[in-house]
Amino acid sequence: MTQTVNNGGWGEDHPIGVAVLGMGTVGTEVVRVLRENAADLRARVGAPVVLRGVAVRNLATDRGIPAELLTTDAAALVNRDDVDIVVEVIGGIEPARALIKSALNAGKSVVTANKALLADYTGELAAAAERHRADLYFEAAVAGAIPVVRPLIQSLSGDRVNRVVGIVNGTTNFILSAMDETGADYSQTLAEATRLGYAEADPTADVEGYDAAAKAAILASLAFHTRVTAADVYREGISKISAEDLETASAVDCTVKLLAICERVPAGAGEPGPEAGGKERISVRVYPALVPRRHPLAAVNGAFNAVVVEAEYAGRLMFYGQGAGGAPTASAVLGDLVMAARNKFFGGRAPGESVYAELPIAPIGDTPTRYHVNLQVADKPGVLAKVAGEFAQHEVSISTVRQEGHGSGARLVVVTHHAAESALADTVAALAEMESVTSVTSVLRLEGTEE
Incomplete structure (x- = not known):
C-alpha cells in the first residue's frame, strides 16, 4: 500500500474496491457508470475505482456484465478484503441492515439509498460507523437526484434551520397533479399512474404516505440535530382526496399537494419556553394540504x-x-460514492450523526395549522351565526367564510387562522352534531401562507 504525502490516505496506485448490493433499476445504472466512466471517476477521486462484484438474487438473468462479477452471496462479497466501499440498493430492512452493519463493523464505507432503513435505524448504523471510523452516506435516500441531505449536513451546519417543507414522493405528486389538471378522480388517476410506471402494483407505501414519512424523519433528524424515526411522524395519505377537493382548492386559487413538513414549534402549554430554559419542540408530519398557487411548491408537478x-x-x-x-x-448514489472514495484516498471522514439538541417531538394535537372546512348546511336564518359560534367556542379563529348554493344544497366554506389540531378536531366533532349542519364534507389543512 503506497501512502500519499501529508494526507494519511491511500496512494494513487491503490485501487478502491466497490461492491454493489442489488441490481434493480438504480443498481443497474450505478454498475453501468462504474464500468463505462472508470477513467473519469479515477480522475475525480485520484485513484482507480474498481467494481469488485454485484450481489443479485438470480444468476440466471442476463445482466449485461461479466458473470464473474455476479454473486448471490452478498455477505461474502461485503466481507472480501478487496472491497472498501459497499453500495446498498436492495431496499427494505433485512438483509440490508445486517449487510450494512457488517460492512461498517469492518471499517468499510457504505453508500445507501434505503430511506425505510434509515428512518428507523440511523442511530444504530451511525454508531457503528463512528466506532469503526467508517463513512455512512445516504444522499439518495431523500428526493432522488436532488442534493438536499448534504446541504443540511454541511452547507448549513453553521446556520439554524427553522423549517423544512417539501414534496418528496413522485408518485403522489403525479396523481395529485393529474387530478388537478384533468378533473379525474383518485382511482382513475392512480390507474393511469400504474399504467405509466409511476405507481407500484401495490402503491400503499406511496399513496398512504409511508414513503414520505420515512424521508421526513431523515430530514428532521438532519435539520434539527435530533434523532427522529418514522414512528414519530404524523402521517396521512392521499387516498381520500376527491375530485371535489381539487375543485374546492381551485376555487380559492390553491392546489393540493402531499407535503412533508418538519418545523420548530413553541414549547407546549404550561411549559417554560427556550428563554426560560425550557425546550422548544419539533413537529414532523406528512399530509395532503392546500397550497396557494403563488407558492413555489404549487408549481412542482408530475413526478418531480x-x-x-x-x-x-x-x-x-x-x-x-x-x-x-x-x-x-444513481446520480446521488455515485456522488456519495465519489465522496467516500476521496475520503479513502485523502484520509478524510464523512460528518457523523449530530443529535446533540434532543428536541422533543410535538404531538399532532398541539401543532398549529390553518384549515379549510367544507360544510353542507341548511339554508335558513341563523345558521352562519351558529357555525361561527362553534368555532369561537373552541377558540378557532375564522379568517373567511363563503356560502355557495341555496336550499338543501347550501355549502359553507370556512378558512381559519392558525389553530391547534386538537381544537379544530373538537370543532369539527361539534359541527357534525349540529342540526343545521347536514355534513362536514371535507377538512383540509392550508399550508404556505404568511398568516
Whole structure:
C-alpha cells in the first residue's frame, strides 16, 4: 500500500474496491457508470475505482456484465478484503441492515439509498460507523437526484434551520397533479399512474404516505440535530382526496399537494419556553394540504420533487428536480460514492450523526395549522351565526367564510387562522352534531401562507 504525502490516505496506485448490493433499476445504472466512466471517476477521486462484484438474487438473468462479477452471496462479497466501499440498493430492512452493519463493523464505507432503513435505524448504523471510523452516506435516500441531505449536513451546519417543507414522493405528486389538471378522480388517476410506471402494483407505501414519512424523519433528524424515526411522524395519505377537493382548492386559487413538513414549534402549554430554559419542540408530519398557487411548491408537478429549507441566516432555499427513477437516484448514489472514495484516498471522514439538541417531538394535537372546512348546511336564518359560534367556542379563529348554493344544497366554506389540531378536531366533532349542519364534507389543512 503506497501512502500519499501529508494526507494519511491511500496512494494513487491503490485501487478502491466497490461492491454493489442489488441490481434493480438504480443498481443497474450505478454498475453501468462504474464500468463505462472508470477513467473519469479515477480522475475525480485520484485513484482507480474498481467494481469488485454485484450481489443479485438470480444468476440466471442476463445482466449485461461479466458473470464473474455476479454473486448471490452478498455477505461474502461485503466481507472480501478487496472491497472498501459497499453500495446498498436492495431496499427494505433485512438483509440490508445486517449487510450494512457488517460492512461498517469492518471499517468499510457504505453508500445507501434505503430511506425505510434509515428512518428507523440511523442511530444504530451511525454508531457503528463512528466506532469503526467508517463513512455512512445516504444522499439518495431523500428526493432522488436532488442534493438536499448534504446541504443540511454541511452547507448549513453553521446556520439554524427553522423549517423544512417539501414534496418528496413522485408518485403522489403525479396523481395529485393529474387530478388537478384533468378533473379525474383518485382511482382513475392512480390507474393511469400504474399504467405509466409511476405507481407500484401495490402503491400503499406511496399513496398512504409511508414513503414520505420515512424521508421526513431523515430530514428532521438532519435539520434539527435530533434523532427522529418514522414512528414519530404524523402521517396521512392521499387516498381520500376527491375530485371535489381539487375543485374546492381551485376555487380559492390553491392546489393540493402531499407535503412533508418538519418545523420548530413553541414549547407546549404550561411549559417554560427556550428563554426560560425550557425546550422548544419539533413537529414532523406528512399530509395532503392546500397550497396557494403563488407558492413555489404549487408549481412542482408530475413526478418531480422539491424541498424548501428555511434557515435563520440563509433565508429560504429551494431544491428542485427529479425525485425518483434509476438514473436520477444513481446520480446521488455515485456522488456519495465519489465522496467516500476521496475520503479513502485523502484520509478524510464523512460528518457523523449530530443529535446533540434532543428536541422533543410535538404531538399532532398541539401543532398549529390553518384549515379549510367544507360544510353542507341548511339554508335558513341563523345558521352562519351558529357555525361561527362553534368555532369561537373552541377558540378557532375564522379568517373567511363563503356560502355557495341555496336550499338543501347550501355549502359553507370556512378558512381559519392558525389553530391547534386538537381544537379544530373538537370543532369539527361539534359541527357534525349540529342540526343545521347536514355534513362536514371535507377538512383540509392550508399550508404556505404568511398568516
